[in-house]
Amino acid sequence: MRSFTCAVALSAVAGQALGSVHHMFSGVFNGTDIYAIEFDDETNSLTLASSIVSTATSSKWIAIDERKQNIYVSNGAYTSLEYSSTVTMDSTCNNANYVLASTESPYVVFGASYSTVCPAQMMSVESDGSLTAVIANVTHGSSAGVHGLALTSDNEFLYSADDTGNAIWVHSVNITSGEVAEVQYLAAPTGADPRHMVVHPKGQYAYVVFEALSEIGVYSRDTATGELTYTNTSYPLLPSTYTNASSYWADEVQFSVNTNGTPSYMYAATRSQTTTIPGYASAFSIDAETGAIVNQLFLTETTGSGGSANSVPSAPFVEEYFAITDSGSNFVEVWMITTNGTESATGKAVAHLDVSAGPPNAVWFD
Numbered sequence: 001m002r003s004f005t006c007a008v009a010l011s012a013v014a015g016q017a018l019g020s021v022h023h024m025f026s027g028v029f030n031g032t033d034i035y036a037i038e039f040d041d042e043t044n045s046l047t048l049a050s051s052i053v054s055t056a057t058s059s060k061w062i063a064i065d066e067r068k069q070n071i072y073v074s075n076g077a078y079t080s081l082e083y084s085s086t087v088t089m090d091s092t093c094n095n096a097n098y099v100l101a102s103t104e105s106p107y108v109v110f111g112a113s114y115s116t117v118c119p120a121q122m123m124s125v126e127s128d129g130s131l132t133a134v135i136a137n138v139t140h141g142s143s144a145g146v147h148g149l150a151l152t153s154d155n156e157f158l159y160s161a162d163d164t165g166n167a168i169w170v171h172s173v174n175i176t177s178g179e180v181a182e183v184q185y186l187a188a189p190t191g192a193d194p195r196h197m198v199v200h201p202k203g204q205y206a207y208v209v210f211e212a213l214s215e216i217g218v219y220s221r222d223t224a225t226g227e228l229t230y231t232n233t234s235y236p237l238l239p240s241t242y243t244n245a246s247s248y249w250a251d252e253v254q255f256s257v258n259t260n261g262t263p264s265y266m267y268a269a270t271r272s273q274t275t276t277i278p279g280y281a282s283a284f285s286i287d288a289e290t291g292a293i294v295n296q297l298f299l300t301e302t303t304g305s306g307g308s309a310n311s312v313p314s315a316p317f318v319e320e321y322f323a324i325t326d327s328g329s330n331f332v333e334v335w336m337i338t339t340n341g342t343e344s345a346t347g348k349a350v351a352h353l354d355v356s357a358g359p360p361n362a363v364w365f366d
């Protein structure tokens with residue numbers, strides 16, 4: 001069994017947002033905690049503000065809603081959280097894995113279990129954001145195992161990164177009526193294994209993490225039909241001299257955040273499969289109008305392997321900041337892009353916080 005949980009916990013910290021102190025949350029792969037973490041951008045320090053202990057047997061990937069009122073948690077098992085509502089799937093699907101909130105009313109939530117054949121689900125929410133029920137299945141092929149989801153900025157198309165079936169699926173979705181229709185199945189390059197993906201807010205490009213190749217694949221997008229075309233272009237998440245991509249597995253991609261919906265950067269990371277060998281983080285410069293990649297700014301060793309996840313949550317306060325989680329050595333870091341005169345940009349960790357269990361990802365509150 002699997003479930004997706006809404007942890008209504010954010011009012012507890014909302015009043016604490018002061019000046020240069022920012023807040024984020026992370027779940028854990030193993031354990032019941034949701035960590036509330038503070039980042040001070042003047043002192044570049046990370047602090048564990050509190051740990052919201054749930055009654056769940058695990059908290060995993062988390063998402064925050066547009067209104068910053070709710071955190072949605074994908075639980076690996078049939079459980080419930082304190083301060084929560086839970087929607088449990090009446091099926092044999094395991095490994096509730098990825099959860100994503102739509103960005104406009106009625107604020108439905110999408111969840112996927114990383115389990116072959118299991119559909120992704122559209123879930124309705126109450127006016128306060130708590131989960132109500134599964135209102136639609138988003139179905140994929142018989143060999144599909146969907147690891148990541150992405151929504152367009154208009155909430156009209158849902159993209160599924162099918163890791164097991166090596167493909168991308170496109171569905172049109174109506175978040176008001178709950179209607180879902182398959183638009184496209186697109187096989188990925190041989191041996192790519194799409195894991196997570198993003199669609200640029202302007203809609204002309206989608207970027208896909210090729211987990212097994214440790215690359216970012218570039219897809220052009222038809223803004224009317226939602227269909228994707230692979231451009232045959234990809235960017236490496238490993239140094240070009242490396243021939244051991246099978247010793248790594250690429251994890252995550254995210255755009256930076258700005259209020260215009262025209263991100264300047266895109267962040268991505270790959271994990272090393274050996275805990276004592278670091279993974280890599282990368283940033284790309286993004287064309288504000290088209291969403292095309294202008295250039296790859298840096299490809300830098302992370303301070304840990306990443307473990308099962310080195311996700312790259314973009315900061316909402318300054319576009320040059322992002323966080324990195326590491327479940328191999330159990331920490332959260334804040335990184336930033338730095339430049340030095342005319343030297344090219346690089347990325348570096350500016351703050352580090354050890355935590356007691358491995359975080360799959362983090363979401364920024366402010």
Ligand SMILES: *[C@@H]1O[C@H](CO)[C@@H](O)[C@H](O)[C@H]1NC(C)=O
Pocket residue numbers: 030031
């Ligand atoms: C999960 O945490 C428990 C308690 O700390 C520990 O005994 C167990 O080995 C951990 N499991 C994994 C998979 O890390």
Ligand SMILES: *[C@@H]1O[C@H](CO)[C@@H](O)[C@H](O)[C@H]1NC(C)=O
Pocket residue numbers: 090091134135136137
């Ligand atoms: C989703 O699929 C499951 C399994 O096939 C089915 O039991 C359930 O009724 C479906 N839910 C909706 C809302 O269509």
Ligand SMILES: *[C@@H]1O[C@H](CO)[C@@H](O)[C@H](O)[C@H]1NC(C)=O
Pocket residue numbers: 174175176177
């Ligand atoms: C979505 O559903 C609503 C309610 O049924 C309907 O009014 C609207 O036209 C639909 N949107 C699209 C794009 O079909």
Ligand SMILES: *[C@@H]1O[C@H](CO)[C@@H](O)[C@H](O)[C@H]1NC(C)=O
Pocket residue numbers: 229230231232
């Ligand atoms: C990508 O390469 C394939 C095989 O050579 C070719 O058929 C296809 O047209 C190319 N796609 C683009 C967008 O150039």
Ligand SMILES: *[C@@H]1O[C@H](CO)[C@@H](O)[C@H](O)[C@H]1NC(C)=O
Pocket residue numbers: 241242243244247248272273274277
């Ligand atoms: C991959 O190969 C490079 C270059 O030989 C080496 O430095 C690195 O440690 C290897 N990575 C892993 C995870 O084995």
Ligand SMILES: *[C@@H]1O[C@H](CO)[C@@H](O)[C@H](O)[C@H]1NC(C)=O
Pocket residue numbers: 340343
């Ligand atoms: C900037 O670059 C110069 C010249 O390479 C170097 O001497 C200096 O230490 C660098 N400063 C920082 C803050 O990295």
